[in-house]
Amino acid sequence: MPAxxxxxxxxxxxxxxxxxxxxxxxxxxxxxxxxxxxxVRAARNRQGICAACGHSGILSGLDPEGRPVCVRCCDVPIEVQRKRCGKENLANHNNAGRRYLLSDRIDKLLADPGGATPESLEPLAQTIIGMPRPNSG
Incomplete structure (x- = not known):
């Protein structure tokens, strides 16, 4: 459901x-x-099984009965493949993938002056990056 x-x-x-x-x-x-x-936000964030073809993934469109359908079964011009890895998943406005964005932010926030994450903070970084819902990170 949209916010x-x-x-x-x-x-x-x-x-x-x-x-x-x-x-x-x-x-x-x-x-x-x-x-x-x-x-637009709802179309980018709905996941499930396509009512038309049974595809499991992002359901950007709606069929004539109002049931959610995948990008292949509708005319919604939304790119659902992530830029970095090509997998279909929830993405942000520039289609980078939320987990990648979270990882980049954590790396930047926890980095020492040399740009590397200190070994002592690595478990914290991996715990945050591995959250089930990266947009909550």
Missing amino acids: PREYTSELSHWPTCARCVACYVAGQHWTKGIVCFYC
Whole structure:
């Protein structure tokens, strides 16, 4: 489920979303029209089994009945392959992969002046990087 919406729907201020038919901050322009920020985020973060083909992974689109479907079974222009490893998984706005971003941040935060993580902090770094949900890190 997408996170709660931060803005109230204001018909006169934002364009109507082609996906949820509400008026919120515009996120992207898809083939069906302008899609709000919240629907774009939901499309990037929904995981499960595709209702059309049975694929297990990111479910960016919706079929005519409103069931979640994978990128291959819809016309949603979202890249779900991570840049670094090519695996399909949840990613951030630049499609780097959340675990990679967390790893980069931990390396930067725990690094000594020479740029290396001290051996004594390595267990802490690995524990944080290995969290089940890297976006919580």
